[in-house]
Amino acid sequence: MSAPLPAAPGRVWAHVGQPFAPSPYDVAVVGAGRMGAAAALFLRQQAPALRLLLVEEGGLPNEDGATILAPGVWSLSGLAPEHHGAARWTRGALQALGGTGWEARELVSLHAEPAPGRVPTAQTLARWPDMGALVNPAALPWAELDPDAGMYRPGHAALHAAQAAIRAGADLLLNTRAAPQPGGGLCLERLTVTNTHQIVTHETHLVTARAVVLAAGAKGPWLAECALGVHTRHARAYRQTPHLAVPSGAHSPVLRAGGLTLRPQHGAYTLIPPLHGRDPHGYQPSGGGLTGVPTGLRRETLEDLVALMDAVPALATEALHLGRSLADVPGAWLALPGGRADGPPTFEPLDEHTWLLLGGPHADTLGLHAARELAQAVAETLN
Structure with missing residues (x-):
């Protein structure tokens, strides 16, 4: 039996000059920070038959998001023992991803x-x-x-995870604001800049999706409440560096x-x-x-x-x-899973179509593991 053919690379729409024609997707991931990009990559790896769209309001990575300002410090120090296995898995995934600038640093x-x-x-x-x-x-x-701690660049992790997801067949839509819709799918606002440097909506699209993952960081719980009417226990804080x-x-x-x-x-x-x-x-x-x-x-x-x-x-x-x-x-809004400053990364279903994925303060050490667990849960639900 011959080996299966590799998936064709996905499409990328970086600006409004590239016409976008909506098509149905199985999964739409909102947010291409390290959590969203990793979730997209793991979904393509675990369920390559699913059609996937990754949407980001800014660039890759978003200069206004928490990913690019994250510490990028991996360590078991101060971490509860029950999280050590997930932390070690995350370290291996970061090293396997490549391009993250990983270096051992006590x-x-x-x-x-x-x-x-x-x-x-x-x-x-x-x-x-x-x-x-x-x-x-x-x-x-x-x-x-x-002595086993290490440092890396979270922004590079997001970039390389998104690029790997695209090579595996995921589509990427940049400079686009997305809001989940009751009953599934997304409302997409493609953004552009006027001659007076104002960000405005160039065009609006509705995209159907069987599952939507909100990986928009601190904005995720806000989207859940404003777009879906779902109240969560999560919070946010503003951190400067x-x-x-x-x-x-x-x-x-x-x-x-x-x-x-x-x-x-x-x-x-x-x-x-x-x-x-x-x-x-x-x-x-x-x-x-x-x-x-x-x-x-x-x-x-x-x-x-x-x-x-x-x-x-x-x-x-x-x-x-x-x-x-x-x-x-420099500063950015940071999600607080569970409303706590020490809350570990988490995910949860908001309704039958929508999932919320949050990294938070421990995303450096545990984030990729949570993204993989979410990808597995979504893939099992859709398959």
Whole structure:
């Protein structure tokens, strides 16, 4: 018996100059971040006979989404033991995907109190002499090391997963706003830019689909409520990632101190502050003041950094880029699965046609596994 022929590559519509003629699909995935792109890829792998459309409101990856600003730090540190298997599977999937910039990078968590497995911070950081200007071991004297941690680029993971899905036969529609319809299918608004740089709807289409996956990040629960009238328990929070201009090297570890993650990036550090909980509906992040000087950091983030200045003295120097407006400090809305800042990635059916897929704060470590589980559930439902 001859081997089955490989699937023909899917089609890509990047802008309104490419005519789009709606056709029926089996599955439509809304959102081409790493969660949506991975779900599309796994669906093509598990059920190649299903016709699949991947829709993204921006580009690939979306510069306004949370994927491109995600930490990209994989680690078992602080993760509940029941999630370790899913985390290890995700690490293998990231490495197999290729093009994600994966690199092994140790992670050092600093603590004020001793506990089993922790060693003196000064002893641990002696391997990295340049850390002396970054951390004050006297303020956080105990350290926990994860030698199996790693870093990667979530935006590249989304890009390569989407490209692999297209090669496997998925269609991709960019610069298109999508809303699920009661009874199945999507309303698509293809977007364009006017001469005055306004984003407007160029044309509208209705596409039928037997199943719709909402993988639009923090916008997913909003779509469920506004388009379908389905209320979920999920929430969102706004997270900024300021820059710390302290030199980092090819072997500098990832640091965690007081909930703050310092990720070596581009020869310096990107700061990933902790998430304390949901932001209320209608919340608009606003800046604060540091020694009377207005900054672009939201007040909650600024308070966190001020509280850590004794433990991480570099935060009290000009190396911390505060910005003068929100546009100066990168930030994005992040989904909170289950409404919790520590909620793991999850998926759930919203009705007989629609599924919700959320990554959230642990998407770096567990996201691809949740996307695969969703793909399996959708494929079993349709087959």
